[in-house]
Amino acid sequence: MSLKELARHLNVSPATVSLVLNNVPAARAISKATRERVLAAARHFQYRPNFVARSLRAQRTYAVGVIVPELSDGYSALVLSGIEDLLLREGYMYLVASHRHRPNLIDRYPAMLIERCVEGLIAVDTPCEHPLPVPVISVSGHRRVPGVTNVVLNHRRAGELALGHLVGLGHRRIAFIKGQAFSSDTEVRWEAMRSAARRFGIPVQPGLVAQLEGESPSPELGYVAARKLLAAGQPFTALVAFNDISAIGAIRAFREAGLRVPEDVSVVGFDDAYAAAFHIPALTTIRQPLYRMGMLAAETLLRLIAAGPGAQRSYIKVEPELVIRESTGPAPSDQT
Amino acid sequence: MSLKELARHLNVSPATVSLVLNNVPAARAISKATRERVLAAARHFQYRPNFVARSLRAQRTYAVGVIVPELSDGYSALVLSGIEDLLLREGYMYLVASHRHRPNLIDRYPAMLIERCVEGLIAVDTPCEHPLPVPVISVSGHRRVPGVTNVVLNHRRAGELALGHLVGLGHRRIAFIKGQAFSSDTEVRWEAMRSAARRFGIPVQPGLVAQLEGESPSPELGYVAARKLLAAGQPFTALVAFNDISAIGAIRAFREAGLRVPEDVSVVGFDDAYAAAFHIPALTTIRQPLYRMGMLAAETLLRLIAAGPGAQRSYIKVEPELVIRESTGPAPSDQT
DNA sequence: GATCCTCCCTAAAACGATTTAATAGCCCCA
């Protein structure tokens, strides 16, 4: 039932009904009797305003778009939870699109969402190169692009936490698994690790660095990378993995090679995904406040939408946290 | 830039522009010269039709709503991936809402989505009791509700696969972890297990049945349930868990109790989530084709939308698959 | 020169709301 029909039924004009139902200041001019008649009828017919019509008129959709690489990788899902909670609380909803790292989709999805008249965009671990006609928040984006606000982890601190922990346990020969080239955090995190290593006086040997390759969100990639590290033959007593998932894969590779974790090799993950706490051994990891990052992104986006184009910071920083569990331990004394 | 402005710029009527751009049959009546002029201008100004206006006019939004309990639980995310792939391919987008099992949200979200003019709804592992004015697909729904089509697993077969595998390995004392009361599959799966046990002549002892309690999507719940089973003191050599996540928690509990998996206890999971293959030990599990279930749900929904109200089946069944990995093995001979 | 095509295009009415300026009725007062 439309507002017009409701008005006809009541023998008043659509304007009257609209004024009353929206309870705008101008509605004080409507007599109390009419007001109540309208409200009663609306209730009786369960009138619900048509959202599309209203959006058209008001030029507001109360919708934002979210672009993620992959829904089922733990990382995006957690950020998304934070985004969702904040958005729904504020009366917004969101459209999701996951591009699975396909470059044509990474280009097309922002355009598609904007065509759907979203009021803003949140890109999670997804590069956004081109300025867009709506405010954009990039979670884990690091490039300075006009109109884009980046929500980033304090990676310098993250590097310190990870390496500080290992160095404190006596490790000196530390291997690394870098993220995939397409992951927004890869470069920044790698730089942070290198610089932390420098500060701790730990050498970073080329033979002790592997990189994740491929797009699957499974531990397989970490497994493959760890096997490469083992194959390289250069001894190490600890590994810092790009994320928890790859850490889990690496642990499996170590185990198959007869190495115990943490007795022979300590492993530090990253993210603190659900899986981390309940893996065997439970993962020591650098926690990213992913849920909070999602909330922060959404909150900032709504603020930018409300403020109109213009004012925005380019960086919002959140702090990592070291979570010590079972996958790290003292460096073995019989270093070979 | 709107169609109207474009028309003014070209000195033609909006109707002409619309006809040409939509390339409708009636556009053949527009002279080739005009047609090309319009197309060129549209390209030049990068004209994009306003989706909201078009939706209002056509009374179509090409959007559907998806309701899930939780985004970050592996299960929903996989189903969602399937849903997304099919929807986007067909030019649809979707709005997500996750209710985290809160009853008021389970009631409100369908209404909210319908108010947003979605053309249909997919409920994943979420009860939908009331008939709604749009077609609804329920993934893992089992109740027969008018207007709701259920996409379900062949649970009878799933029970056979799980118990058949264990019985084949010599297990007779088998423990179970049932799902939470709120999970749509809990009852059906439990019935399937009981009936399979009956067919295999395996007794189902009350002391060997625990139930997941709580809403966290972490393995914690399985851990707690397994500890209850251990505390009950009744011996068992195998466990069938409600899902992979709880199986992982259970394995941790067994390990803490000094039991080896699979040497002392075999564990069968359910779902075949990403975590299953890379857990240590890798999980033997009953695979649900979650991605395909999502696709199937979306495909069916679009078909129902196209067909208009009326015709729909109430059940669509998919088949489970036994995936044998490391968490199951021969029953220990020294049964106590 | 009236009639009838054909060809090309447009006016106008939707879709369902919101909002602004205007109006109709009424009372009061000079």
Added chain:
DNA sequence: TGGGGCTATTAAATCGTTTTAGGGAGGATC
């Protein structure tokens, strides 16, 4: 009796499209 000031309501424009019925121009036909 005319105007001023209320109060209660509404007409009409608007948002940006789509679609249908129809109109005008020009040439062919009778």
